Amino acid sequence: MIQKVLSDMSNEARDPRYFQILFLGTFLLYGVSYLGWQNETSKYIALLASVVVTQLAFTHYTTRRYSSIKSALITGLGLCLLLRTGSIHTAILAAAIAISTKFLIKVKNKHIFNPANVGIIAAMLLTNDAWISPGQWGSSVLLWFFVGAAGLMMILKVGRLDTSFTFILTFGVLLFARQVLYLGWEPSVWLHQMSNGTLLLFTFFMITDPMTTPNHKYARVLWSLVLAVGLFVASNFFYMQTAAIWLLVIFSPFTPLFDKLFVARKFEWEGIPLERNDTVIIK
Amino acid sequence: MKKIVLSLMAVCSMGQVALAFCGFYVAKAGADLYNNKSEVILVRDGNKTTITMSNDFKGDVKDFAMVVPVPNVLAREDIRIADRSVFSMLDAYSAPRLVEYYDQNPCEPVYEVEEDMMLENIAVAESTMSRVLRDKVKYRVTIEAQYKVAEYDIVLLSAKKSGGLKQWLIDNGYSIPAKAEQVLEPYIKSGLKFFVVKVDLNKYNPTANGGFLRPLQITVKSDKFMLPIRLGMANSKGEQDMIVYAFSKTGRVECSNYRTVQMPTNKKVPTFVKPNFANFYTDVFRNQHSQQGRNAVFLEYAWNVTPTWSGVKCDPCVGNPPYAREFLMAGVPWANANGTTTYFTRMHVRYTLDKFPEDLFFIETPNKEHYQARYVITHPAYGDLSCAEGKRYVQRLKLRRQQELRSLATLSQWDTMEFYDYVANGTDKVRIEEESDQNELFVVGGGNGSEGGPPRALFFGFAGLLILYAARRVYSLADSFTFS
Numbered sequence: 233m234i235q236k237v238l239s240d241m242s243n244e245a246r247d248p249r250y251f252q253i254l255f256l257g258t259f260l261l262y263g264v265s266y267l268g269w270q271n272e273t274s275k276y277i278a279l280l281a282s283v284v285v286t287q288l289a290f291t292h293y294t295t296r297r298y299s300s301i302k303s304a305l306i307t308g309l310g311l312c313l314l315l316r317t318g319s320i321h322t323a324i325l326a327a328a329i330a331i332s333t334k335f336l337i338k339v340k341n342k343h344i345f346n347p348a349n350v351g352i353i354a355a356m357l358l359t360n361d362a363w364i365s366p367g368q369w370g371s372s373v374l375l376w377f378f379v380g381a382a383g384l385m386m387i388l389k390v391g392r393l394d395t396s397f398t399f400i401l402t403f404g405v406l407l408f409a410r411q412v413l414y415l416g417w418e419p420s421v422w423l424h425q426m427s428n429g430t431l432l433l434f435t436f437f438m439i440t441d442p443m444t445t446p447n448h449k450y451a452r453v454l455w456s457l458v459l460a461v462g463l464f465v466a467s468n469f470f471y472m473q474t475a476a477i478w479l480l481v482i483f484s485p486f487t488p489l490f491d492k493l494f495v496a497r498k499f500e501w502e503g504i505p506l507e508r509n510d511t512v513i514i515k
Numbered sequence: 516m517k518k519i520v521l522s523l524m525a526v527c528s529m530g531q532v533a534l535a536f537c538g539f540y541v542a543k544a545g546a547d548l549y550n551n552k553s554e555v556i557l558v559r560d561g562n563k564t565t566i567t568m569s570n571d572f573k574g575d576v577k578d579f580a581m582v583v584p585v586p587n588v589l590a591r592e593d594i595r596i597a598d599r600s601v602f603s604m605l606d607a608y609s610a611p612r613l614v615e616y617y618d619q620n621p622c623e624p625v626y627e628v629e630e631d632m633m634l635e636n637i638a639v640a641e642s643t644m645s646r647v648l649r650d651k652v653k654y655r656v657t658i659e660a661q662y663k664v665a666e667y668d669i670v671l672l673s674a675k676k677s678g679g680l681k682q683w684l685i686d687n688g689y690s691i692p693a694k695a696e697q698v699l700e701p702y703i704k705s706g707l708k709f710f711v712v713k714v715d716l717n718k719y720n721p722t723a724n725g726g727f728l729r730p731l732q733i734t735v736k737s738d739k740f741m742l743p744i745r746l747g748m749a750n751s752k753g754e755q756d757m758i759v760y761a762f763s764k765t766g767r768v769e770c771s772n773y774r775t776v777q778m779p780t781n782k783k784v785p786t787f788v789k790p791n792f793a794n795f796y797t798d799v800f801r802n803q804h805s806q807q808g809r810n811a812v813f814l815e816y817a818w819n820v821t822p823t824w825s826g827v828k829c830d831p832c833v834g835n836p837p838y839a840r841e842f843l844m845a846g847v848p849w850a851n852a853n854g855t856t857t858y859f860t861r862m863h864v865r866y867t868l869d870k871f872p873e874d875l876f877f878i879e880t881p882n883k884e885h886y887q888a889r890y891v892i893t894h895p896a897y898g899d900l901s902c903a904e905g906k907r908y909v910q911r912l913k914l915r916r917q918q919e920l921r922s923l924a925t926l927s928q929w930d931t932m933e934f935y936d937y938v939a940n941g942t943d944k945v946r947i948e949e950e951s952d953q954n955e956l957f958v959v960g961g962g963n964g965s966e967g968g969p970p971r972a973l974f975f976g977f978a979g980l981l982i983l984y985a986a987r988r989v990y991s992l993a994d995s996f997t998f999s
Contacts (some may be wrong), residue, residue: 251988254981261974268776270970318882360765363880370774372808415701420872428772471738473771473878 249302256309256437263313267368275323276312282327283308290335304331306437310348313433314477316368318361326355326362339488346444346480353481364474369429381436395445395456400435402460410468434476446487448494455490459483544796545610546602549865552756553747554602556732558846559740559763559879565846566742567732569602576714576721579728580689582746584707586737588659588671596665597730601844605760607834609816609861611778611888613792614831618912620896621904654679654686659708666719667731672709674699680709689713695749702743732846741876748868755867758815761860762847763879768860770812771878773871775862777814778803778888779926785919785937786892795890798927800863810870816861817886823853829887858883913938 260276263269287304291297307330317323330351334343355362381396404426411422439445439456446452459479466475546554556567572579650656655675662669674680677699684691689711702709710733719728747755761768769775779799788795803813820828820836828836837859842850850857864875895912899905916938920931 251981251984254977254984258974258977258981261970261977265971265974267774273970316880316882318884360881363878363882365769365775365880366771366878367769367773367775367812370808370810372810411701415704416697417701418872424772424872471740473876 247299247302249306252306252437253302253309256306256313260309260312263368267370269368272312272316275317275320278320279311279315279323279327280305280308282324283311283331286328286331290331294335303334303443307331307347307351310433310437311351314348314364314430315352315355316363316365317355317359322355322359322361325359326351329354340491342488342491343443344487345484346438346441349438349477349480349484352477364430364477366428366430366473371424371427371429393440394449395439395452396435398453399439399456399460400432402457403431403464406461406464407468410464430474431476434480438480444484444487446490446494446496448491448496451490451494451496455483455487544612544793546606546758549756549797551754552758554606554758554760555742556597556601556605556845557742557759557761557768557877559761559768559877560849562738563734563736564740565732565734567597567601567730567846569599569730570728572728576719576728577716579714581710581712581731582684582689583710583712583733584702584743584746585671585710585733585735586707586739587735588673588708589710589733589735590660591662591664593734594662594664594669595732595846596667597732597844597846599724599727599730601841602730602760604834604841605837605845605861606758608829608832608836609760609818609859609887610833611796611815611890612831612833613784613789613795613890613892615786615789616891616893618893618896618908620898620900621908622900622902623898650683654683656680656683663715663718664731666714666728668713668715670711672711674703674709677703684711692749695746698745698749702746734846739876740878741874743874744866744871745874748866748871753867754865757864757866759860759862759864760845761862761877762820762845762850763858763860764849764856765879765881766858767814767817767880767882767884768858768862768877769814769880769882770862770864770875772873772876773864774807774811775814776803776807776811777886778863780887780889781891782922782926783891783893783915783919784923784926785916785934786894787934787937788890788923789892792890795923795927795929796888798929800865802926802928804865808870809865809867812862812864812875814860814886815863815888816859817882817884818859819856819883819885820850820859821855821857822850824856830889 260269264273264276283304284301287301288298291300308327311323311326311330315323315326317326330347333345333350334347337344352362352364356364381393407425408419408422411417411425412419439459446455462479462483463476466472466479472478546552553571554569556565558565568581568583650658656679657673658670659673660671672680672683674683677696680699680703681691681696712731714728742757742759744757784795800813804811818828818836819826822838822842837845837847837850839851842848842857847857849855864871893915896908900909920934920937923929924931
């Protein structure tokens with residue numbers, strides 16, 4: 233009996249979402265204690281509470297698979313880290329929209345929009361009270377993301393990080409070619425642009441979401457390649473400072489198309505670490 | 516040889532007494548406290564940016580020259596002369612402030628406090644067609660336009676090569692810092708034009724405007740909302756300060772490629788800070804600057820200044836809020852129209868090349884939260900404090916003063932040991948009947964960790980869990996690799 237409980241716990245702990253929650257949570261606390269975000273604490277609590285409540289409500293009337301709370305928490309933490317709002321109401325609205333789209337906008341049982349992404353965009357479009365502060369991280373967070381990426385790589389066994397690496401490498405190479413090789417800025421200018429916290433968070437924690445990226449590996453690589461080129465053009469030639477978030481929401485509806493062209497099995501969180509096949513539970 | 520002035524200098528300001536509904540303003544720390552500094556008014560409206568550059572050039576005006584990279588060739592109406600007073604006015608309105616309160620004697624009936632305030636007012640071209648052709652061939656530099664604007668001669672240049680531009684500037688009598696060329700290159704390749712200014716000695720009147728050159732104001736159209744600081748770092752050694760007064764229709768303006776950090780505000784500090792407020796604030800700033808890694812932009816003021824908006828424009832006011840004339844002069848004409856919101860942000864950045872490799876980019880946010888850098892002193896009650904409530908008051912006062920000293924140490928890094936008698940005897944007007952208890956006077960400087968305690972503990976807790984979790988996963992992966 234005890235063995236079974238322990239084994240269940242250990243299987244449960246393999247869920248990479250725990251790592252993501254811990255990582256994003258640590259990061260948020262770093263911001264609160266060292267980057268001066270302490271005034272926003274009440275909004276963070278409101279965001280996290282609302283994602284959980286919304287997720288519970290929808291789950292109760294649909295699948296009743298309550299382990300999805302973990303996904304909701306990741307969405308909530310993503311919102312805390314990226315979205316700034318003037319009031320708690322706007323934060324709650326963003327959280328509610330983010331989670332609702334997961335249940336309401338679906339194609340072939342797969343939701344289309346990255347929930348945190350759509351929550352941010354909806355709050356910015358619907359209210360005049362939400363924004364993104366691309367500079368709020370400073371450039372000292374690069375190390376954090378190396379740690380995060382290394383951790384994710386370990387836990388996902390590279391699995392879904394193909395999107396991140398394709399994206400950041402493509403964008404990095406293009407940016408280096410433009411800023412350093414063509415324009416002639418020092419490499420420090422390039423490094424400064426690459427170590428932007430919003431970019432890194434987007435790369436390692438938003439487009440890695442297996443539910444809203446194409447199922448097939450090649451499709452994912454192509455998908456992130458196009459996204460990287462898009463971001464490069466938008467930020468370097470149209471000077472859009474929050475281009476990544478907008479591009480992702482524009483780009484997301486094309487994911488089903490990629491899935492149609494490249495057929496592969498849909499991702500399931502519960503099926504991820506397959507070291508011991510006897511413990512895999514799908515549905 | 517003209518000396519290129521790539522960063523611009525300071526303005527003096529006069530303080531003024533103002534009474535607000537809570538607390539009296541007694542001192543401020545204006546822009547004139549910093550040596551190597553410039554002031555800029557930045558107005559954003561759609562894709563239009565109006566930049567007013569303060570000009571504090573001292574020396575022979577024939578040596579004055581300025582080069583500013585701009586995104587497009589400016590038309591004559593895009594170049595204006597502003598009045599110097601607009602800077603001192605905005606500085607006086609938005610400078611970090613010290614306010615004072617008076618405790619009431621709990622042993623006496625309520626009476627009106629007579630304020631005797633000691634005020635600390637701390638300072639705050641013409642070339643021929645052939646020449647144009649020659650320039651185009653020889654330097655690959657094109658004179659896109661030239662204007663005479665009041666005392667200034669202005670040329671707008673576009674260039675193909677930084678070497679050519681540099682040579683053109685040298686041959687036309689401008690001295691160029693050695694490092695400027697490598698910065699000019701990226702600007703040229705980004706398609707920027709160069710706004711080159713010198714003084715027309717025939718028009719310059721040395722007796723007008725206190726001998727100062729007047730600020731130039733330009734309006735550019737571009738999606739880029741930025742200030743080019745890199746050129747200014749080419750000829751400067753060490754740190755430079757810049758105060759940015761920004762206006763937008765939406766809300767606060769913040770830096771988008773560096774952190775924008777609020778200065779600590781509403782902190783209670785000891786009463787002896789009053790005559791030293793300027794020193795105090797410069798130390799607070801220096802301390803914050805280094806604590807935040809020397810690469811942050813600091814918010815010093817943010818407020819809705821819409822003239823038709825009925826709320827208070829400052830609390831308390833250090834100077835008058837900008838009004839019709841100032842808005843016009845600052846390049847914010849829409850502020851005077853009905854139905855538009857005007858939001859004002861004051862930012863302070865201290866930059867060096869190693870920490871600010873990139874120009875400053877800005878973003879308008881809908882953030883309308885008011886903010887001011889405000890420090891508070893509270894004078895103790897005086898008179899007979901021998902009643903029971905009075906004794907309790909004296910105890911509370913001691914505790915408060917200890918806290919004030921701690922907060923002073925944390926904010927400014929001053930050695931508070933010097934002021935050890937502040938807690939017990941700091942005020943001669945308080946009759947403290949208890950024996951002087953030296954033990955509780957010990958307040959040691961530093962104490963950075965005292966703020967934000969619980970989140971930090973939580974942060975370390977989470978980080979620890981994260982490491983444990985990761986370690987556990989590595990272990991179990993290694994395990995599965997071995998046995999599968």
